[in-house]
Amino acid sequence: MQRFWTHGYHATSMDDLVKATGVSRGSIYADFEGKRDLFLCCLSRYQDEVVTPAFAQVEQADAGLETIEAYLLFQLSHLDDDRLPGPGCLVANTMTELGPHDRDIHDAVNAHNVRLQNGFYQVLKRANKSTSPLSPDQLGELAVFLTMSVQGLWSFSRSAESVEPLRQYARTLIDLVKSRLQ
Amino acid sequence: MQRFWTHGYHATSMDDLVKATGVSRGSIYADFEGKRDLFLCCLSRYQDEVVTPAFAQVEQADAGLETIEAYLLFQLSHLDDDRLPGPGCLVANTMTELGPHDRDIHDAVNAHNVRLQNGFYQVLKRANKSTSPLSPDQLGELAVFLTMSVQGLWSFSRSAESVEPLRQYARTLIDLVKSRLQ
DNA sequence: CCAATACAAGAACGATCATTCCAAAACTGT
DNA sequence: ACAGTTTTGGAATGATCGTTCTTGTATTGG
Secondary structure, eight states, rough: HHHHHHOOOOOOOOOHHHHHHHHOOOHHHHHHSSHHHHHHHHHHIIIIIHHHHHHHTTTTTTTTTTHHHHHHHHHHHOOOGGGOSSOHHHHHHHHHHHTTTTTTHHHHHHHHHHHHHHHHHHHHHHHHOOOOOOHHHHHHHHHHHHHHHHHHHHHHHHTTTTTTHHHHHHHHHHHHHHHHHH | OOHHHHHHHHHHHHHHHHHOOOHHHHHHHSSSSSSSHHHHHHHHHHHIIIIIIHHHHHOOOOOOHHHHHHHHHHHHHHTTTTTTTTTOOOHHEEEEETTTTOHHHHHHHHHHHHHHHHHHHHHHHHOOOSSOOOOOOHHHHHHHHHHHHHHHHHHHHHOOSSHHHHHHHHHHHHHHHHHHHH
């Protein structure tokens, strides 16, 4: 999974995976139908092992906008300036590399994005207790906005040489969304 | 160039390029040192033929925030619902695919981003005529924010099934930045 | 202990890869 | 018209690719 995450699907060979995992070629093919099937399983595993532990706080019943910011800053805390460029996000990387060309992968990516949107939407709904609240449609649009903005953050981390602009982006994003809700 | 744009570097073979361009293999190698050199030239040509004609309006001396919005909506106007998922942006795609692994490509991507940031910065400076203006640092941060946000837009267009959420994102982005400047 | 079965390691396979090479065609100069 | 040079088209090359296959080892049951 790490190898797919850092290098992408096409640039990762089965040899690379055999070496990186220490698992024999025969065993891989015993367990998966082929490279693509293995990749789909890695996407699924990434969701369970990486996304869920991190995003769960946003999906909590009491999560606020600060929780979204904390989620982003926590993800960025894995990077410091000598760990850049970072691997980004496997799903985000995959959206770019394979999203246009593979239906099943597109669907997996889409499911991930819907999950993020729903999490953000719930937070926005809670945060929408103001004197002039936004409509549900407007909140939905803001949730989509957040989901797409976060995608930009991961893409940039693939090329970034310093982590501070990434952090600043997260803070600015949350600030702007906050001011939209007031 | 189109093939690299839609499929990425690693998923595009020299055979693909020979077929797509109608140029013989020998001619390609006569003009370029290899696949990577050809790709670097495509990045450069993309800058001249795609980015410059589109982004020039943002770099105009009288460009405003509406110009940034018009730039984004114009880029999106090439897509309608049966032309999705779109190719995204060659530079943005490359940032994700190759940015972490190739120094020269990283530098080309970085130069593109700096260009976008500078264009956005100038617009923001002009738009910053309010009763409580933002500092140059704050404007710089907003310009970086815009650059990274636009990256999210192109990545999403690689997976999108409808163009309206992409348009809405562009409008929301400009609205949020406007409200930050007031 | 032996035979049958299951599993692991990695060689082998045919296809595809990026690049080089070569023969034929086209062009240029005398 | 002819010889020399350049360009073109695509075959050839050696490496790498994803996948299958084979051999050796381990395990299980009689």
